[in-house]
Amino acid sequence: MVKIKAVDIVKRFGKFTALRGISVDIRDGEFFTFLGPSGCGKTTFLRCIAGFEMVDQGRIYFDDEDITYLPAYKRNTGMVFQNYALWPHMTVYDNIAYGLKVRKVPKEEIDKKVKEVLKLVHLEGMEKRTPHQLSGGQQQRVALARALVINPRVLLLDEPLSNLDAKLRLEMRAELKRLQKQLGITTIYVTHDQEEAMSISDRMAVMDVGVIKQVGTPEEIYLRPKDPFVADFIGQGTFIHGQVLEEEDGRLVVELESGLGKVEAIPSDPTNKPRIGERVLIAIRPESFEVGVKDKLNLFDVSIYHVSFLGDRKRIQAEANGVKFIVELEPTVNVEIGKRIRISVPPKSTLAIRMG
Amino acid sequence: MKVPRPTIPTIDDLKRGLREIRWNLDIFVFIQLVVVLTIFILFLIVPLFRITFNAFIYGGSLSLRWFVEVFTDPYYFSPRIVFTETFPYIAVEGISGSLINVIKRPTDTGVETIILLVGYDLGVIPNTVLVAVMTTVFSTIIGFVFAFIFARYKFPGSEALRIILLAPLLSTPFVGAIGLKKMLTSEGVINTLFYDILGIMPFKIEPSGLMAVVLVQTLIFYPIIFLNAYTAIISIDPTMEEQAENLGASGFHLFRTVTLPLSLPGVEAGALLVFILSLEDLGTPIVFTGTNAEKVLTYQIFRRMFTPTGYISGEATALAMILLAMSIIIFLAIRKYVSLRRYAMLTKGGIWRPRTRKLSLKVSLLVYVVAFFTLFLALQPHIGVVLLAFAGEWGPTLLPGYFTLENFYTLFRDAAVFRSITNSLTYSITAMGLIIVLGVSAAYLVSRVKIPGIEALDALVTLPIAIPGIVIATGFFLLFLKTPLDPIINGAPLLIISYTVRKFPFTVRAVFAGFEQVDKALEESAINLGANRARVFFTIALPLVVLNILAGSMLSFIYSMSEVSTGIVIGDANHDTAPMTWKMYDILFKGLEGGLFVPAAMGFVLMTLQFIMIVGSNLLLRKRATALIGV
Numbered sequence: 001m002v003k004i005k006a007v008d009i010v011k012r013f014g015k016f017t018a019l020r021g022i023s024v025d026i027r028d029g030e031f032f033t034f035l036g037p038s039g040c041g042k043t044t045f046l047r048c049i050a051g052f053e054m055v056d057q058g059r060i061y062f063d064d065e066d067i068t069y070l071p072a073y074k075r076n077t078g079m080v081f082q083n084y085a086l087w088p089h090m091t092v093y094d095n096i097a098y099g100l101k102v103r104k105v106p107k108e109e110i111d112k113k114v115k116e117v118l119k120l121v122h123l124e125g126m127e128k129r130t131p132h133q134l135s136g137g138q139q140q141r142v143a144l145a146r147a148l149v150i151n152p153r154v155l156l157l158d159e160p161l162s163n164l165d166a167k168l169r170l171e172m173r174a175e176l177k178r179l180q181k182q183l184g185i186t187t188i189y190v191t192h193d194q195e196e197a198m199s200i201s202d203r204m205a206v207m208d209v210g211v212i213k214q215v216g217t218p219e220e221i222y223l224r225p226k227d228p229f230v231a232d233f234i235g236q237g238t239f240i241h242g243q244v245l246e247e248e249d250g251r252l253v254v255e256l257e258s259g260l261g262k263v264e265a266i267p268s269d270p271t272n273k274p275r276i277g278e279r280v281l282i283a284i285r286p287e288s289f290e291v292g293v294k295d296k297l298n299l300f301d302v303s304i305y306h307v308s309f310l311g312d313r314k315r316i317q318a319e320a321n322g323v324k325f326i327v328e329l330e331p332t333v334n335v336e337i338g339k340r341i342r343i344s345v346p347p348k349s350t351l352a353i354r355m356g
Numbered sequence: 357m358k359v360p361r362p363t364i365p366t367i368d369d370l371k372r373g374l375r376e377i378r379w380n381l382d383i384f385v386f387i388q389l390v391v392v393l394t395i396f397i398l399f400l401i402v403p404l405f406r407i408t409f410n411a412f413i414y415g416g417s418l419s420l421r422w423f424v425e426v427f428t429d430p431y432y433f434s435p436r437i438v439f440t441e442t443f444p445y446i447a448v449e450g451i452s453g454s455l456i457n458v459i460k461r462p463t464d465t466g467v468e469t470i471i472l473l474v475g476y477d478l479g480v481i482p483n484t485v486l487v488a489v490m491t492t493v494f495s496t497i498i499g500f501v502f503a504f505i506f507a508r509y510k511f512p513g514s515e516a517l518r519i520i521l522l523a524p525l526l527s528t529p530f531v532g533a534i535g536l537k538k539m540l541t542s543e544g545v546i547n548t549l550f551y552d553i554l555g556i557m558p559f560k561i562e563p564s565g566l567m568a569v570v571l572v573q574t575l576i577f578y579p580i581i582f583l584n585a586y587t588a589i590i591s592i593d594p595t596m597e598e599q600a601e602n603l604g605a606s607g608f609h610l611f612r613t614v615t616l617p618l619s620l621p622g623v624e625a626g627a628l629l630v631f632i633l634s635l636e637d638l639g640t641p642i643v644f645t646g647t648n649a650e651k652v653l654t655y656q657i658f659r660r661m662f663t664p665t666g667y668i669s670g671e672a673t674a675l676a677m678i679l680l681a682m683s684i685i686i687f688l689a690i691r692k693y694v695s696l697r698r699y700a701m702l703t704k705g706g707i708w709r710p711r712t713r714k715l716s717l718k719v720s721l722l723v724y725v726v727a728f729f730t731l732f733l734a735l736q737p738h739i740g741v742v743l744l745a746f747a748g749e750w751g752p753t754l755l756p757g758y759f760t761l762e763n764f765y766t767l768f769r770d771a772a773v774f775r776s777i778t779n780s781l782t783y784s785i786t787a788m789g790l791i792i793v794l795g796v797s798a799a800y801l802v803s804r805v806k807i808p809g810i811e812a813l814d815a816l817v818t819l820p821i822a823i824p825g826i827v828i829a830t831g832f833f834l835l836f837l838k839t840p841l842d843p844i845i846n847g848a849p850l851l852i853i854s855y856t857v858r859k860f861p862f863t864v865r866a867v868f869a870g871f872e873q874v875d876k877a878l879e880e881s882a883i884n885l886g887a888n889r890a891r892v893f894f895t896i897a898l899p900l901v902v903l904n905i906l907a908g909s910m911l912s913f914i915y916s917m918s919e920v921s922t923g924i925v926i927g928d929a930n931h932d933t934a935p936m937t938w939k940m941y942d943i944l945f946k947g948l949e950g951g952l953f954v955p956a957a958m959g960f961v962l963m964t965l966q967f968i969m970i971v972g973s974n975l976l977l978r979k980r981a982t983a984l985i986g987v
Contacts, residue, residue: 017517036384050675050880050884051883052880053882054375054376054379056372069375069379071888072880072883072884073883073884073885073887073888074886074888075884076886077884077886078884078885079880081877081880082877083875083877085875085877085878085880085881087878087881087882087900088898089900098882098885098887099885099886099887102885102886102887103886111431143881146881146883147885150885150886158792158885196668236556263719277671299681330632
């Protein structure tokens with residue numbers, strides 16, 4: 001198992017720059033996710049780690065070994081591809097044994113290892129099947145077994161769950177996490193599904209147009225977005241621009257645009273506080289709102305234009321001075337379309353995010 | 357004042373460039389690249405340069421003399437503009453021949469009228485272009501009309517009829533044309549049947565000379581357009597036409613504004629291919645020697661070099677250059693259209709139910725009549741070959757005097773004939789082996805390796821489609837006389853090389869299509885597990901395209917067997933090592949024993965082989981297409 005370090009990775013495809021200086025440290029045994037919209041460069045970065053793309057600039061290290069220009073077949077990484085990439089002309093056994101045969105492992109040991117890894121992924125006795133005799137979930141497990149059996153330094157997963165149906169996806173997600181913890185293998189996971197990323201990762205990096213916007217634990221990313229893109233991409237929220245008027249005890253007073261008055265907020269990133277006079281984005285998560293007046297601070301009178309019942313809560317879409325609010329309240333709350341209600345939000349849940 | 361510094365690549369830039377090349381070019385791929393390039397440069401590019409060199413040298417110095425001579429000689433280029441005393445003061449002279457010639461001939465019962473379709477003679481160079489243009493136009497019309505009918509209408513027997521219409525794709529050198537000649541002369545089957553016996557034609561019709569060449573080529577080549585247009589029309593997304601109908605378009609307006617433009621790219625690519633095939637066709641003009649059919653470029657080059665004394669005139673090489681220039685221009689146009697063609701597929705993938713309609717009884721009957729008439733004409737060569745192959749003797753009657761298997765016994769009994777057949781088999785099988793090794797490598801390189809200039813390799817390996825065989829033969833003679841590959845000592849090496857290079861594109865295309873269908877992740881996952889490129893190539897890539905390789909090499913094999921141009925030129929240099937096509941030519945045109953019948957039997961064997969290989973390769977590819985779905 002290794003720790004991975006990437007320093008200032010740049011990758012161009014012709015005139016298009018896919019990666020614009022990616023630096024990241026991934027810890028030994030960590031489950032690390034790259035999350036971002038399609039085209040953000042997350043898969044390209046994974047392919048650079050695997051050695052399928054040559055970086056134009058920067059360095060990649062596995063522990064202290066510089067592998068930047070090491071050919072892909074010498075890197076000893078185990079990759080699971082989005083469509084599994086099982087070889088249709090080989091049986092499950094031959095698929096899994098391939099990497100061991102390449103490594104000239106003796107026949108008896110191959111037999112033993114294939115058996116072990118099949119047990120690990122709950123596919124005992126499937127050796128003789130061919131890939132097209134397997135269900136999607138089983139193919140997924142074979143691909144995983146094939147990557148794990150060579151005892152790779154890193155496990156690389158490229159949207160491995162995206163081809164499965166919703167129920168199976170949840171099962172495999174738990175399964176993946178269990179295996180990863182059991183084996184203690186450093187794992188890089190790539191996905192565009194934020195819920196998946198939040199639920200599975202130790203830490204994650206949010207990417208957009210070839211740069212990393214923020215690295216952190218799922219909680220940090222959700223509760224303390226450092227960047228307007230991250231705040232918007234992860235979860236839902238109400239976003240209002242404003243200007244910092246003053247700062248007191250770590251609290252900021254922000255004058256909102258659109259004539260919505262002043263709010264008290266906290267800096268989303270305490271290490272990089274907005275300065276007085278600076279333009280900021282105020283972000284409020286839907287579940288942070290409350291009904292009824294408890295304080296004179298952070299009040300909004302909004303008119304409701306859409307209500308959806310989600311079972312455990314009600315989601316309300318409302319509007320004030322042209323700003324859209326997304327509010328989630330108790331399901332028992334009595335709200336109607338067309339009515340005005342007064343909502344408030346505590347300052348600790350009102351995040352001031354520096355612009356770009 | 358600041359002087360702008362020129363951007364010199366720094367050591368770092370160079371290092372990075374080198375590293376990028378090393379990254380993409382491992383030793384295995386490098387060897388593949390070097391081998392393919394060496395073969396193509398040595399046996400395709402260098403011979404062409406050798407011809408160019410010869411054509412531009414006169415009396416030991418650089419000169420355009422040969423080209424001037426060719427273009428000022430009325431034999432090669434006859435139309436002359438002259439100024440006259442009277443209106444319009446300008447006229448074109450030097451065009452001989454006429455579209456038709458009417459001959460009245462006394463017979464036992466009276467006088468019969470024969471209408472000879474002759475065609476104008478403008479000199480060798482314009483004739484070549486004119487024949488190609490007419491062949492292309494006629495094949496396009498026939499091919500497109502049939503394609504539209506069969507793609508859009510269903511009627512009883514339409515499937516069977518559609519497949520039979522492709523029969524002319526089975527072509528046999530010389531014999532097909534001879535079969536047709538036999539059928540179409542004033543004593544031939546058609547005139548005998550319709551004029552003498554049924555009496556439904558008021559006169560006899562006989563195509564001759566250049567017009568006969570156009571007719572034969574049209575009947576051989578229209579299936580290429582038919583196939584292209586048919587595929588193009590059935591792959592038009594039906595919602596496109598439905599949308600147009602929804603907006604009020606119908607009938608001919610719909611056809612002209614939507615269907616035709618969408619199918620045109622496919623048809624154009626096919627038409628350009630027919631143009632090249634017509635330009636380089638040597639077999640047909642040879643059959644009609646003695647008429648003005650001789651006055652086309654291929655035959656003229658052939659006649660000037662068919663005396664392998666080692667001397668090839670500058671005139672012949674200048675003619676070869678002109679022919680080469682024509683076909684390369686068309687080839688470049690094809691490459692442009694083939695890439696343009698993709699817009700037809702821009703809409704969406706997947707299989708949809710094509711729009712087909714039922715035909716009314718009346719129209720069905722009309723289609724039957726037209727289709728049967730075309731088929732009757734198109735199948736003349738094949739009917740002719742089959743009848744001749746089994747004929748004992750055949751006078752001016754509808755059918756041969758009696759049928760026999762004697763002609764086929766001769767194939768084994770006559771040592772020279774038998775040797776030519778085994779020669780052809782040996783060369784074609786060897787060439788097929790070479791084609792597989794080189795073709796799979798080339799297809800893999802073009803499809804998988806990302807280095808600058810790899811598109812040029814793609815162009816290079818498809819280029820042989822555009823190089824007329826007679827031009828390659830000329831280049832080989834110029835280059836390899838008095839070398840270890842001298843065709844006078846032994847024709848085998850050069851014939852094998854010629855087959856390899858000329859029939860290479862069929863395999864490359866099929867295998868390339870195979871690689872394009874294989875997900876690159878299948879290979880990457882093997883690399884990821886520690887396999888180097890060579891191992892990935894042999895354990896993953898090859899097994900996944902093996903059916904494409906088989907299908908492609910079957911086509912290459914059969915087209916090698918029936919190759920004419922280089923076969924007869926190189927074959928004539930040493931008769932012991934000559935291939936089957938040379939022997940057919942030899943028997944047919946040197947008045948040897950066996951006459952028409954033995955070559956017809958050889959043609960029949962070729963036709964049977966072709967039929968098996970084409971059907972076989974189609975079956976293989978279709979099976980593969982479904983076998984890979986769902987994995």
